[in-house]
Amino acid sequence: MEKKEKGLGAWQLTMMALGTVIGGSFFLGSAVAINAAGPSVILSFIFGGVLVYFILYALSEMTVANPDTGSFRTFASNAFGQGTGFVVGWVYWTGMVLAMSSEATAVSILLRQWIPDISIALLGSAIIIGITLLNLLGADKLSKLESGLAAVKLIAIISFVIMAILLIAGLFPGSGAVGLGELAAEPLLPGGMKSLAGSMLIVMFSYAGFEIIGLAASEAEHPKDTIPKAIRYTVISLVGLYIVSVALLLPLIPTSVLNENTSPIVAALIARGIGWAGDGINVVMITAILSTMLAAMFGLGRMMRSLADEGLAPGWLKDRKDVPVRGILSSGVAMLLALGFGLLFPKVYLFLISSGGFALLFTYVVIMATHIRFRRKNGCPPDGKCQMWGFPYTSLFVLIALIAAILSMPFVEGQASGLAAGGVIVVFYALSYLAMKFYKRRGKPLRRTMMEPKLSTEFSEELADTEKRDEDTHP
DSSP states (O other), X not given: OOOOSSOBOHHHHHHHHHHHHXXXXXXXXXXXXXXXXXXXXXXXXXXXXXXXXXXXXXXHHHHHHOOOTTTHHHHHHHHHOHHHHHHHHHHHHHHHHHHHHHHHHHHHHHHTTTOTTSOHHHHHHHHHHHHHHHGGGOHHHHHHHHHHHHHHHHHHHHHHHHHHHHHHHTOSTTOOOOTTGGGGGSOSOTTHHHHHHHHHHHHXXXXXXXXXXHHTGGGBSSHHHHHHHHHHHHHHHHHHHHHHHHHHHTTTSOGGGOOTTXXXXXXXXXXXXXXXXXXXXXXXXXXXXXXXXXXXXXXXXXXXXXXXXXXXXXXXXXXXXXXXXHHHHHHHHHHHHHHHXXXXXXXXXXXXXHHXXXXXXXXXXXXXXXXXXXXXXXXXXXXXXOOOTTTTHHHHHHHHHHHHHHHTGGGSTTOHHHHHHHHHHHHHHHHHHHHHHHHHHHTOTHHHHHOOSSOOHHHHHHHHHHHHHHHHHOO
């Protein structure tokens, strides 16, 4: 791949990360977490923000040391072997495909409020095709488009925060003071600790997508300086906006009336008689979700190219162009298939967001486990830029918390199917890697399909040993 003379800057990466993160999972999917945990959901968002802080800085340390296009997949391969890199790369790719299918479903749900006669399948398919084609424009043009779209949704969240403050204080025209409002009448933990723990999956999924910074590192300008800055800007912006907006939402509407088919922000504004603002937020939400899909497809294309370059994906997916066209197109086709698969389930959006969320949490578990081994083996990254304070205790704490979040999925209605699907995905790719290794050793035709002439060092050595043994046996 040809390298640009000038790459993406810290703010471009930050806007791309915010563009990936702030989407349907927050504007729409967060209703599930708020409904499950009640007012205590604010604790989930604070705790989720702490986890994101540590995961990002763990990723930053490894990225500064090696700004590889494969990011955490490459780091996992270096730490635990090629098999782990294969599994986490494909699980992440699959999880993001499912997640973006859920985003396409979310956009379709919102659009059907104005065009009810068009099916979710048709709307979702058209959206996925459009997002796929736009990604072929390249990193520079895409980052400019993404920055504009991300700015729109940031302005929308800030606008909601301002309106919520005015409503609560009684300063909004034509409205009395809300004060504590609904918050005063609700118990802190209506569903107990199980519901609070179960809400963590959706909350973490609302934060998901920040790892795009690592995947874009190979196209960043001066990665050793740019990546840490981008991560710092992302953490401050994202966690601050989420916690403030959710805290201000709670007095405006009872948490028990929220569901996955309605945005909590829109529902809150409508409940307070501001329907026109709700319609405006709906338009912004559509923009926000499209922005998320654009940025996520950027990462999917790069992940697929990384897998193909190391012979861990079909050889025809290799692409030496600056824009990984084959990886992007194949990811778009996979999203269409995932959308069709999701429509088989009664609660399409909840299933897609749960199964995609599991895959992303699994990826974060691997990132933290990789970071622990990385630091123990290499110490601080080059130039002594250690950013992870409290190591190894903080890394171990985050690792345990992420595993607990995965295990708590069945505590929220509708997420058990996502956990089951996620487990099947992990087992499938683990078995796929074992099968691939078996066929490589046997010298079957799959070797020519999955691997290009430029084989990995490990496989070359294995093949050489096999051929030597054959020569000794049959001189």
